[in-house]
Amino acid sequence: MFRTDGADHCGEDPQREEPLVGDGVTPGIVRVGETVRRPVRPFTATVHAYLAHLRAAGFTGAPVPLGVDGQGREVLSFVPGEVPREPLPAQAAGEEVLVALARLVRGLHDAAQGWRPPADAVWGSLPGADPVGPDPGEGEPELVGHRDYCPGNVVFRGGLPAALIDFDLARPTTRVREVANALYWWVPLLDPLDRSVPFAGLDAARRVAVFADAYGLDASSRARLVPTIVGMVGRFHRGARAAAERDPVFARLWEEGVRERMPRAEAWIAREGPAIAARVAAPSR
Ligand SMILES: Nc1ncnc2c1ncn2[C@@H]1O[C@H](COP(=O)(O)OP(=O)(O)OP(=O)(O)O)[C@@H](O)[C@H]1O
Ligand SMILES: [Mg+2]
Structure with missing residues (x-):
């Protein structure tokens, strides 16, 4: 179910990795072009199947699952916008x-x-x-x-x-x-x-x-x-x-x-x- 091709070819400089930091629960999250890379966990394949279903059903408010990259990381579409941090403004x-x-x-x-x-x-x-x-x-x-x-x-x-x-x-x-x-x-x-x-x-x-x-x-x-x-x-x-x-x-x-x-x-x-x-x-x- 995972695609391993194509995911490294987005953007002008596919090697540039920009760290994305949330509350620090998941280390190693980076943005690469229009994608996000996150560590693969035991539940990743299940979540990708779910995300693929959501997209196929017409829901566009979630990342698109794009498989696993050459380093064994999950690949998701980058969702543009702002993510608030606590304390909420x-x-x-x-x-x-x-x-x-x-x-x-x-x-x-x-x-x-x-x-x-x-x-x-x-x-x-x-x-x-x-x-x-x-x-x-x-x-x-x-x-x-x-x-x-x-x-x-x-x-x-x-x-x-x-x-x-x-x-x-x-x-x-x-x-x-x-x-x-x-x-x-x-x-x-x-x-x-x-x-x-x-x-x-x-x-x-x-x-x-x-x-x-x-x-x-x-x-x-x-x-x-x-x-x-x-x-x-x-x-x-x-x-x-x-x-x-x-x-x-x-x-x-x-x-x-x-x-x-x-x-x-x-x-x-x-x-x-x-x-x-x-x-x-x-x-x-
Ligand atoms: N697909 C995505 N599109 C855009 N931004 C993303 C995406 N995935 C992660 N990010 C950014 O990276 C941050 C951390 O990602 P994520 O929520 O997946 O990790 P986390 O460790 O669970 O963080 P938290 O504990 O804050 O929820 C997000 O708050 C967001 O700013
Ligand atoms: Mg989070």
Whole structure:
């Protein structure tokens, strides 16, 4: 399924490699011309099959998989645009950003809907998590989703989310779980103390409703949304702790604030959950 030809011949100087640095979770990511090279991992072939399906289904908001290069690295199309970094800037706080992201995620899901992963599919996971099958906390899978809508994985164009990158955590999941993940990062579903300043005073319940409406979330997913968020935030807390015990990058993130942020997020959603559930129960219009 991997092509090994052609990938080194893009751009005027195919040898020029420009390092691309995210949160440092994946070392060795470089841009070469109009392509990105990333280390091949056990799940790379599964993710490429998924990305190829998305493209064939008409979804253009994800990289095109271009095989493996002569150095054994995965090759993806470079997605033009800007990738925000935390702390999120004021320009990312508008509701139009939530609306565009919700439509992007909906487009991904509609394209993913018909795809059945191969029987030998291998999925990515955080260090310390189970690498096979659906995540046990996610319910009966409806589709393969992205599962990591953090700011570093969303490409903006013209000030709005336009594409998704880094499908390393893609796995069978549910629509409601995907929506919960996107909301976690972009409402964000954190104690105001832990949000970047432009987001601290925003009405979280309203933002959840705006996203749910723009996504077109159905009634049964709306009813399950807040319990799904509560379970997800608890698993994020336990997963971050487990990853920190096994991996130096996650250990640094834990020490730099995740350790305090996650219990505060759990307390916050326990407090605010009922108001959010009431607000999101039905579409606003
Ligand atoms: N296909 C792509 N097109 C454009 N830019 C990309 C692409 N892939 C990666 N990048 C850039 O490189 C950065 C790091 O890539 P990626 O998200 O794949 O790695 P990561 O280690 O998981 O980073 P993070 O922890 O920030 O998510 C991205 O935030 C983005 O700026
Ligand atoms: Mg990333």
